[in-house]
Amino acid sequence: MTLIDRHDELVRLLRLRADWRAVDLAEELGVSTRTILRDLDRLRDRGLEISAMSEPGGGVHLEPTSVFVTSQLAVDDVVALVLAVAIAQAMPWMPFASGAGSALAKIQGSLPYERARQLQSLMTRVMIGNPSPASVRREGEVSPLLARLFERAFTEERLLAFSYQDRDGKASRRVAEPHGLLVRAPIWYVIAWDTDVEEPRLFRADRVRSPHVLNQTFLPRPHELVRGICPNARPAATSI
Numbered sequence: 001m002t003l004i005d006r007h008d009e010l011v012r013l014l015r016l017r018a019d020w021r022a023v024d025l026a027e028e029l030g031v032s033t034r035t036i037l038r039d040l041d042r043l044r045d046r047g048l049e050i051s052a053m054s055e056p057g058g059g060v061h062l063e064p065t066s067v068f069v070t071s072q073l074a075v076d077d078v079v080a081l082v083l084a085v086a087i088a089q090a091m092p093w094m095p096f097a098s099g100a101g102s103a104l105a106k107i108q109g110s111l112p113y114e115r116a117r118q119l120q121s122l123m124t125r126v127m128i129g130n131p132s133p134a135s136v137r138r139e140g141e142v143s144p145l146l147a148r149l150f151e152r153a154f155t156e157e158r159l160l161a162f163s164y165q166d167r168d169g170k171a172s173r174r175v176a177e178p179h180g181l182l183v184r185a186p187i188w189y190v191i192a193w194d195t196d197v198e199e200p201r202l203f204r205a206d207r208v209r210s211p212h213v214l215n216q217t218f219l220p221r222p223h224e225l226v227r228g229i230c231p232n233a234r235p236a237a238t239s240i
Contacts, residue, residue: 010039011048014062018240022052022060111122122155125180125226127191129233132184142188142205150190153178153213160209164203165237175219176201178237180226182233193218200229
């Protein structure tokens with residue numbers, strides 16, 4: 001029986017009965033009691049609410065309403081959820097925004113350590129600013145292709161090449177390291193290091209055209225670059 005199969009079977013057994021002992025679960029699954037206690041810890045990391053006494057004869061109980069909040073979610077799925085919650089928190093007048101903090105805490109609390117560490121690294125580079133003033137209007141639609149390619153370049157730390165039209169209408173070809181994302185609804189910006197001028201830059205998504213991801217990778221620059229270029233914004237998540 002593989003580790004995943006054993007965990008699935010362990011959860012099944014816990015849902016069938018509420019009076020298990022660790023030693024009985026070990027016998028049922030053909031493993032040591034120490035292995036069962038370790039498995040229970042791993043299931044807790046995945047979001048299940050399990051109470052258990054540390055000694056072999058102690059009872060083990062699974063909260064009936066407990067579910068794997070993030071068991072089937074990849075890191076980018078969780079990033080999307082956390083980002084959506086962070087945006088809702090920045091707009092408290094929106095319906096359901098008041099419960100966003102509680103939802104975010106549940107998502108964060110259900111993450112295993114490695115996934116939480118990876119998510120932490122990404123989400124401290126996602127900045128939420130105040131909504132754009134009414135005088136700032138989108139200059140055309142943002143290409144769905146840009147969103148997908150930005151996600152890939154951002155998470156895989158690859159250079160992003162694109163055409164860009166500045167506020168004066170001047171077009172140029174850019175190659176940038178996408179180090180972060182700034183959201184000022186309804187506008188979002190790529191927080192980047194421009195490799196041509198060797199300086200940090202903000203690129204408005206609605207001014208980006210013909211993007212593509214390059215094979216060349218880059219090393220993440222200090223978080224101060226991300227925060228320094230948008231000092232009035234706050235990270236979407238500061239501690240996970």
